[in-house]
Amino acid sequence: MKDVQRLYQHLYATERWKKVRVWMLQQAGYRCRECGNRKDLECVHKVPMDAVIQSLQRKGQGKGNRMDAWQVEQLFFDLYRLHILCKACQRNRARIPPSMLLAEQERAGII
Secondary structure, three states, X not given: OHHHHHHHHHHHXXXXXXXXXXXXXXXXXXXXXXXXXXXOEEEEEOOOHHHHXXXXXXXXXXXXXXXXXXXXXXXXXXXXXXXXXXXXXXXHHHOOOHHHHHHHHHHOOOO
């Protein structure tokens, strides 16, 4: 798990993430998806990456039911898995169990 956390930290620090974040902010009109706030915006994963990876591994995706760094990176930058929220809405969303968020994405055909 520490290796995965280190990988996330690395990915958040990349130029690619910075460009994705700016693009997502532009697409969202610099507004929170939930409340429309224009301050303290964050580009976040709709479902925590750890939960996505565990779900996909249970379904047998990945090499030997383990995801390699390249696969994790592809998921990390998948635009369908991202959205813009203000810090307050992100805190509220963090209270929702990941299993409910995963079910929401499965119904949408993203996972």
